[in-house]
Amino acid sequence: MTAAADLVLTNAEVHTLGSPDETHEAVAVRDGEVVRVGRAFDVELLAGVETRVVDCGGRVVLPGFIDAHTHLPMVGRSLVNADLSAAGSPAEAVELLRERAAEVESDDETGDETSDDETGWVLGYGYDESTWDDSRYLTRDDLDVVSESRPVVAFREDLHTAGVNSVVLDRHADEMPDSGVQTAGDGDDGVGGDGGDGDTAGEPTGVVVEGAVDVLREATEPSREEMADLVRAAQSYATARGVTGVHDMVRGSRAPEVYRDLDEAGELALRVRINYWSDHLNALREVGLRTNHGGGSRGGLVTVGAIKTFTDGSFGGRTAKLTEPYADAAADPDATDEETGQWVVAPEDLRDLVAAADESGYQLTAHAIGDAAIDAVLDAYAETDDPGAARHRVEHVELASDEAIERFAESGVVASVQPNFLKWADEGGLYDARLGERRLRTNRYRDLLDAGVDLAFGSDCMPLGPLLGVDLATDHPNPDQSLTVTEALRAYTAGAAYAGFDEDRLGTVAVGNAADLVVLDESPWEADSIRDIAVSMTIVDGRVVFERD
Numbered sequence: 411m412t413a414a415a416d417l418v419l420t421n422a423e424v425h426t427l428g429s430p431d432e433t434h435e436a437v438a439v440r441d442g443e444v445v446r447v448g449r450a451f452d453v454e455l456l457a458g459v460e461t462r463v464v465d466c467g468g469r470v471v472l473p474g475f476i477d478a479h480t481h482l483p484m485v486g487r488s489l490v491n492a493d494l495s496a497a498g499s500p501a502e503a504v505e506l507l508r509e510r511a512a513e514v515e516s517d518d519e520t521g522d523e524t525s526d527d528e529t530g531w532v533l534g535y536g537y538d539e540s541t542w543d544d545s546r547y548l549t550r551d552d553l554d555v556v557s558e559s560r561p562v563v564a565f566r567e568d569l570h571t572a573g574v575n576s577v578v579l580d581r582h583a584d585e586m587p588d589s590g591v592q593t594a595g596d597g598d599d600g601v602g603g604d605g606g607d608g609d610t611a612g613e614p615t616g617v618v619v620e621g622a623v624d625v626l627r628e629a630t631e632p633s634r635e636e637m638a639d640l641v642r643a644a645q646s647y648a649t650a651r652g653v654t655g656v657h658d659m660v661r662g663s664r665a666p667e668v669y670r671d672l673d674e675a676g677e678l679a680l681r682v683r684i685n686y687w688s689d690h691l692n693a694l695r696e697v698g699l700r701t702n703h704g705g706g707s708r709g710g711l712v713t714v715g716a717i718k719t720f721t722d723g724s725f726g727g728r729t730a731k732l733t734e735p736y737a738d739a740a741a742d743p744d745a746t747d748e749e750t751g752q753w754v755v756a757p758e759d760l761r762d763l764v765a766a767a768d769e770s771g772y773q774l775t776a777h778a779i780g781d782a783a784i785d786a787v788l789d790a791y792a793e794t795d796d797p798g799a800a801r802h803r804v805e806h807v808e809l810a811s812d813e814a815i816e817r818f819a820e821s822g823v824v825a826s827v828q829p830n831f832l833k834w835a836d837e838g839g840l841y842d843a844r845l846g847e848r849r850l851r852t853n854r855y856r857d858l859l860d861a862g863v864d865l866a867f868g869s870d871c872m873p874l875g876p877l878l879g880v881d882l883a884t885d886h887p888n889p890d891q892s893l894t895v896t897e898a899l900r901a902y903t904a905g906a907a908y909a910g911f912d913e914d915r916l917g918t919v920a921v922g923n924a925a926d927l928v929v930l931d932e933s934p935w936e937a938d939s940i941r942d943i944a945v946s947m948t949i950v951d952g953r954v955v956f957e958r959d
């Protein structure tokens with residue numbers, strides 16, 4: 411007599427998303443594992459008196475989504491602070507920040523102790539000027555209107571650019587690298603504003619980039635309790651979108667500690683594979699934490715992932731490193747930036763880091779968006795013993811050459827890409843402005859898959875939401891690069907699992923695999939709009955972590 415299941419999902423269309431993708435009527439779960447998948451009759455034999463049996467009414471069940479590139483605390487910050495992704499213009503962004511300023515004000519008055527460390531910061535996250543008619547960065551002139559006494563920061567969606575008010579410049583400009591603080595006369599997008607007296611040449615415009623943004627992030631870093639609140643908010647948001655695991659990028663924050671706190675308390679609602687910033691390499695080596703420690707068969711949802719680094723910036727900030735100049739840099743005679751972007755980490759430094767981390771047995775992952783940056787990472791990985799066995803990854807891989815794609819395939823390096831970035835690749839969009847016709851050669855998913863490259867999907871939380879990514883990947887601005895629904899779903903499940911050494915337990919529905927599942931209201935193979943499909947249930951490790959009422 412077999413022990414009864416804890417949970418049975420039946421009358422469903424269960425897709426294994428294996429190769430081939432098989433469909434079944436039901437799946438049974440016990441002790442966090444899938445114990446049977448097949449015909450409803452056979453699976454329901456495992457239902458005992460204690461078993462929860464869910465009639466899915468014909469709905470689709472998939473392996474849970476794994477987002478291979480997240481910043482969960484950032485998602486939490488947008489949920490707790492001003493969410494500027496909702497703004498349709500600079501004026502709307504300012505209005506959202508004013509509302510947040512009023513909240514911060516009243517928190518301070520009621521003496522809410524948790525806000526002490528924040529010294530009354532008014533923070534907004536996720537603005538994207540490329541979607542605005544008035545397409546420009548937020549400046550100090552905009553943000554001085556929000557508050558003249560409190561520090562105000564509006565982070566751009568990519569986190570490489572932010573707008574600050576005069577209070578922030580007064581308090582923090584000293585700590586910021588000059589290269590990160592734009593001044594009037596730089597000839598960049600942020601300059602000019604409303605043409606007021608802030609235009610004096612050499613005065614900071616309030617637009618800050620890269621290293622200067624890091625200073626702001628450190629200054630506004632949440633305490634352990636605040637971080638726990640952010641993670642709780644973020645995991646609710648993620649599981650409501652069918653996400654059962656994330657590969658989270660962390661740097662100098664309390665997040666790793668808080669993930670383990672919540673896991674130990676049984677409050678963590680999804681799997682977290684932590685990719686640590688290269689700053690932490692020595693500390694990790696010293697305490698003996700290596701890639702793939704934690705989680706796994708021992709239980710526990712937190713695992714040590716890769717060492718994360720940058721090479722270049724973003725197309726939006728014109729800081730992604732290209733082999734040919736930006737299409738709009740040449741048209742801007744005042745541009746002082748390099749016409750081909752900037753190295754955030756120079757190729758020599760990247761090589762040294764890769765060699766050191768690889769030698770100590772770490773998986774590596776490096777942000778590379780421009781073609782020159784992608785080549786630089788592949789060069790650095792090529793000097794390691796076996797980049798494929800180490801599953802070294804490249805994040806973003808937006809403008810990859812034919813040769814680069816071949817090198818991915820030959821070396822086994824994983825391409826970790828974000829299909830939601832395709833929202834910028836349409837005709838007349840941000841990538842069109844920055845890259846011209848090269849926009850059609852960004853995010854070459856079809857070419858990557860056809861070459862045999864391991865493809866993992868993630869969102870970079872811009873915004874977090876796998877079904878949006880699947881929708882965009884199946885309707886690529888360059889139709890030659892579109893994926894089928896099954897291929898796109900696999901990249902968000904098995905593909906991401908592979909990037910985390912988890913393909914034997916996650917990413918497909920199979921007996922013996924962890925019971926990480928999602929139930930969708932509509933079939934992605936049939937829905938008119940995949941991004942609008944509602945999630946009705948999310949299950950992590952056999953536990954129902956989200957259920958729509």
Ligand SMILES: [Zn+2]
Pocket residue numbers: 479480481659870
């Ligand atoms: Zn990122």
